Amino acid sequence: MSDITWTEAVRTKPRPGGGDGNGRDGGPVDSGTAPEPLTFTAHWHSESGIPAPRRVTVADDRTKADVAYRLVCEGTALLWRGDYQGARQLLRALGRRLDRLAPKPGATPAETFHRHRQARGHRARVLGMLLVVLEDDHGLALRRAPDVRAACTEAYGPPRRRTVVSLRELLGVIGAHEWRKKGVPIPAIGGHIHPHYGVFSPVRGEYVDLVAAATLPAAAQRPEATAFDLGTGTGVLAAVLAHRGLDRIVATDSSPRALACARDNVERLGIGEPVEVVDSGALYPEGRAALVVCNPPWLPAKPTSAVEQGVYDPGSAMLLAFLDGLAAHLEPGGEGWLILSDLAEHLGLRTRDELVGAFDAAGLRVVDRLDAKPVHPRASDTTDPLHAARAAEVTSLWRLAPAT
Numbered sequence: 001m002s003d004i005t006w007t008e009a010v011r012t013k014p015r016p017g018g019g020d021g022n023g024r025d026g027g028p029v030d031s032g033t034a035p036e037p038l039t040f041t042a043h044w045h046s047e048s049g050i051p052a053p054r055r056v057t058v059a060d061d062r063t064k065a066d067v068a069y070r071l072v073c074e075g076t077a078l079l080w081r082g083d084y085q086g087a088r089q090l091l092r093a094l095g096r097r098l099d100r101l102a103p104k105p106g107a108t109p110a111e112t113f114h115r116h117r118q119a120r121g122h123r124a125r126v127l128g129m130l131l132v133v134l135e136d137d138h139g140l141a142l143r144r145a146p147d148v149r150a151a152c153t154e155a156y157g158p159p160r161r162r163t164v165v166s167l168r169e170l171l172g173v174i175g176a177h178e179w180r181k182k183g184v185p186i187p188a189i190g191g192h193i194h195p196h197y198g199v200f201s202p203v204r205g206e207y208v209d210l211v212a213a214a215t216l217p218a219a220a221q222r223p224e225a226t227a228f229d230l231g232t233g234t235g236v237l238a239a240v241l242a243h244r245g246l247d248r249i250v251a252t253d254s255s256p257r258a259l260a261c262a263r264d265n266v267e268r269l270g271i272g273e274p275v276e277v278v279d280s281g282a283l284y285p286e287g288r289a290a291l292v293v294c295n296p297p298w299l300p301a302k303p304t305s306a307v308e309q310g311v312y313d314p315g316s317a318m319l320l321a322f323l324d325g326l327a328a329h330l331e332p333g334g335e336g337w338l339i340l341s342d343l344a345e346h347l348g349l350r351t352r353d354e355l356v357g358a359f360d361a362a363g364l365r366v367v368d369r370l371d372a373k374p375v376h377p378r379a380s381d382t383t384d385p386l387h388a389a390r391a392a393e394v395t396s397l398w399r400l401a402p403a404t
């Protein structure tokens with residue numbers, strides 16, 4: 001990532017009592033001397049890969065929301081130097097202004113979805129223009145700021161140098177830290193899963209219960225049976241399989257954060273022995289298994305950030321790679337369990353015929369299907385433009401086996 005540069009009026013004369021007259025953040029303090037404009041440079045970080053804004057101006061509690069909104073809409077980022085709670089308030093005020101631009105529904109569900117995503121992308125870009133400085137210890141030197149050092153170290157790794165991030169991204173980092181501390185209760189394993197930042201979280205537990213309830217194929221009930229968990233995320237499904245008594249579970253994921261998270265959960269749960277989290281560099285690990293479990297991202301669209309990689313699968317690439325590789329990776333009598341929401345079907349992004357056609361093309365037959373209705377607040381949110389699709393959504397566990 002690149003650097004970001006901004007100019008800021010700073011008092012440079014020594015204060016009578018010592019110090020350089022500046023706050024720890026280099027921001028102005030009242031030393032009685034005239035502020036001078038100085039240019040600062042810091043590292044720029046954006047999880048969505050957004051380039052460093054070229055126009056940056058300093059903002060604080062005196063900045064009016066309407067002025068701030070005009071500036072961010074014109075492409076000028078605001079580097080916040082005021083009170084932390086004031087910055088959060090400004091972010092909410094900007095969000096309310098953006099909410100007024102909600103797109104009209106499209107002629108088809110797919111069009112509504114694409115308009116909705118476009119609007120969300122615009123919202124994220126505009127809100128991402130309110131910036132804060134993380135000091136070289138990841139600290140936030142703003143009045144009434146919480147201590148974000150642990151949260152930032154978890155999400156970004158050890159601090160190296162002053163870094164500018166968007167406040168919106170930082171709030172996500174803080175939220176993820178809280179979830180990681182608290183954990184998500186998983187009744188199927190009688191314990192908690194602790195999601196890391198940027199790793200798909202099993203807060204919607206219905207699919208976990210499907211994996212806990214589906215009948216294991218005879219091949220997977222034999223001693224020393226191996227299972228694969230492809231795209232393991234937090235490791236939750238590997239943990240369920242270990243709980244169900246499988247002797248060896250090999251878990252893979254393309255995301256380094258997911259691999260670290262799954263290892264952490266396996267260790268916390270004390271199930272280290274049967275579960276191997278491997279960086280295979282491919283979807284399938286070496287060898288064959290009696291059971292292959294895969295819960296791919298369920299919407300065929302491009303993710304715009306690491307956090308979205310658990311939800312969006314461009315061109316259904318992971319889904320198709322799972323199906324196409326399955327027969328060659330199953331032991332005799334083995335099964336593949338595909339966990340998939342049908343939201344893409346309700347949004348007109350994939351048809352049921354296309355899904356079933358992909359099973360056929362991969363030489364697979366359906367042994368059985370278990371369905372669950374998602375229980376999440378958005379399913380009953382009638383103001384959500386995608387409400388109809390979400391309300392109709394069903395998550396299925398497809399038990400697949402080679403056709404011959």
Ligand SMILES: C[S@@+](CC[C@H](N)C(=O)[O-])C[C@H]1O[C@@H](n2cnc3c(N)ncnc32)[C@H](O)[C@@H]1O
Binds near residue numbers: 235252258
């Ligand atoms: C919907 S999440 C499921 C996570 C976890 N299995 C669960 O059920 O909670 C999909 C996971 O697939 C991973 N993933 C996406 N594309 C992948 C690929 N090509 N190879 C391996 N993992 C992939 C993502 O990083 C994410 O962790």
